[in-house]
Amino acid sequence: MTSAEDLRATVADQLTRARARSAALTDAVDDDDLVRQHSKLMSPLVWDLAHIGNQEELWLVRDVGGRDPVRSDIDELYDAFKHARAARPELPLLGPGEARGYVREVRDKVFDVLERTPLEGARLLDGAFAFGMIVQHEQQHDETMLATHQLRAGAPVLHAPPPPPGGPVGPPEVLVPGGPFTMGTSTEAWALDNERPAHQVVTAPFLIDTTPVTNGAYTEFIADGGYRDPRWWSPTGWEHVQSAGLTAPRFWSRSGDAWHRRAFGVTAPLDPAQPVVHVCFHEAEAYARWAGKRLPTEVEWEKAARFDPATGRSLRYPWGDDDPTPEHANLGQRHLSPAPVGAYPKGVSPLGVHQLVGDVWEWTSSDFRGYAGFEVFPYAEYSQVFFGGDHKVLRGGSFGTDPVAVRATFRNWDYPIRRQVFAGFRCARDASPEVARGAVEG
Numbered sequence: 001m002t003s004a005e006d007l008r009a010t011v012a013d014q015l016t017r018a019r020a021r022s023a024a025l026t027d028a029v030d031d032d033d034l035v036r037q038h039s040k041l042m043s044p045l046v047w048d049l050a051h052i053g054n055q056e057e058l059w060l061v062r063d064v065g066g067r068d069p070v071r072s073d074i075d076e077l078y079d080a081f082k083h084a085r086a087a088r089p090e091l092p093l094l095g096p097g098e099a100r101g102y103v104r105e106v107r108d109k110v111f112d113v114l115e116r117t118p119l120e121g122a123r124l125l126d127g128a129f130a131f132g133m134i135v136q137h138e139q140q141h142d143e144t145m146l147a148t149h150q151l152r153a154g155a156p157v158l159h160a161p162p163p164p165p166g167g168p169v170g171p172p173e174v175l176v177p178g179g180p181f182t183m184g185t186s187t188e189a190w191a192l193d194n195e196r197p198a199h200q201v202v203t204a205p206f207l208i209d210t211t212p213v214t215n216g217a218y219t220e221f222i223a224d225g226g227y228r229d230p231r232w233w234s235p236t237g238w239e240h241v242q243s244a245g246l247t248a249p250r251f252w253s254r255s256g257d258a259w260h261r262r263a264f265g266v267t268a269p270l271d272p273a274q275p276v277v278h279v280c281f282h283e284a285e286a287y288a289r290w291a292g293k294r295l296p297t298e299v300e301w302e303k304a305a306r307f308d309p310a311t312g313r314s315l316r317y318p319w320g321d322d323d324p325t326p327e328h329a330n331l332g333q334r335h336l337s338p339a340p341v342g343a344y345p346k347g348v349s350p351l352g353v354h355q356l357v358g359d360v361w362e363w364t365s366s367d368f369r370g371y372a373g374f375e376v377f378p379y380a381e382y383s384q385v386f387f388g389g390d391h392k393v394l395r396g397g398s399f400g401t402d403p404v405a406v407r408a409t410f411r412n413w414d415y416p417i418r419r420q421v422f423a424g425f426r427c428a429r430d431a432s433p434e435v436a437r438g439a440v441e442g
Contacts, residue, residue, distance in 0.1 A: 011131040018138040025145045028157040031096045039151040040086040050094045052138045053103035054078040064130050065113035132190030139402035146400040156265030166273045166340030174352045178205035181307045182314040185409045194383040195409040197373045205436040208304045209426040211341035211354045216272030221287050232290045237282030250278040250419040273340035275360045275424045281392045281416035284363040284425035296428035298366040298393045305356040305408045318349035318356045324403040329358030331403050360424030361394040368393050368413040398422035
């Protein structure tokens with residue numbers, strides 16, 4: 001059992017790591033870039049920075065700490081539900097210097113609250129949940145700011161070493177056996193409300209791709225006229241591809257027979273072994289249909305990621321119960337692109353599926369809904385307001401997702417037309433009775 005002092009040290013370390021990343025993402029550009037809106041889909045970077053501080057003030061300074069407000073006059077400006085992203089540049093936002101001063105003042109108070117607060121006795125305090133929620137919130141906005149950097153025009157300002165090389169991955173598909181498994185969690189201390197509760201789900205046997213779909217495989221879909229053939233698209237998807245004029249993943253360009261991709265201000269030849277990124281749900285669904293497959297449901301995705309056939313137990317991560325390390329997965333903005341498939345053999349699931357966590361968020365076919373027994377905690381605006389058929393579930397995290405903000409139970413969601421997210425996909429298909437029977441007999 002973790003002592004209160006060890007838990008405080010963990011929280012302090014995670015808060016410090018998150019703030020260092022926020023600072024790196026905002027210090028990388030000048031004040032003009034901080035206040036500019038680089039895309040109508042995104043907030044100005046300076047809004048994200050002050051919003052991070054405001055959420056920290058609301059939950060940790062005022063609620064957990066019971067302290068007087070630092071800046072109650074700005075609450076409405078940084079309420080994500082009061083103002084659409086496209087309208088935020090017109091608000092009287094804190095300037096860069098003021099925003100930096102505000103988040104520093106809030107953080108100083110938070111460290112004092114952390115030292116003085118018993119991390120037990122209330123649901124927000126048990127296991128330091130409120131602190132973990134705020135750490136994850138900051139890291140989620142850091143990934144959002146990273147996406148803003150990708151949309152930003154101009155010379156590159158972010159730098160990182162290339163990801164490790166790829167390696168062997170085995171057969172192209174893996175059979176996932178039918179039967180029950182435990183989905184979700186009731187024990188992960190910092191799991192958010194939509195990941196809860198743990199519950200048993202029964203699946204039929206199915207096949208899932210060993211790796212995410214690669215750039216090289218996706219170019220075959222394009223070369224075969226995939227964007228021009230309505231057979232592969234749902235009616236909604238075909239309408240979108242025509243109205244938006246889609247012909248390739250976002251940030252791709254073609255010069256003769258060669259494809260290039262622009263990433264954080266650098267245009268380079270497409271690496272055919274890297275997972276495809278910046279595709280919307282409709283593109284993923286069309287590719288899967290063209291390939292004679294489909295997208296996995298999120299139940300199937302999680303079973304492939306967590307189920308250990310040797311024990312029947314659901315693991316915390318594909319590789320086991322240990323927290324991620326750089327050898328397990330491409331997380332935490334250590335690199336600025338997905339890694340080639342096969343780059344993380346230590347992260348493979350017991351069933352033999354690669355790169356389920358990190359590299360690219362993976363679209364599933366599932367709508368975002370609460371599990372049976374879902375309970376709002378601690379506020380409806382985190383998950384519940386997004387439930388329904390408008391949002392599709394993504395799983396697994398990307399190269400821009402911090403390890404603290406992703407688990408094999410973690411659920412992301414977005415509109416099916418969105419391409420600014422670091423999203424790719426892998427395919428699945430039903431297992432024929434012969435294939436399923438052969439696996440059992442084998």
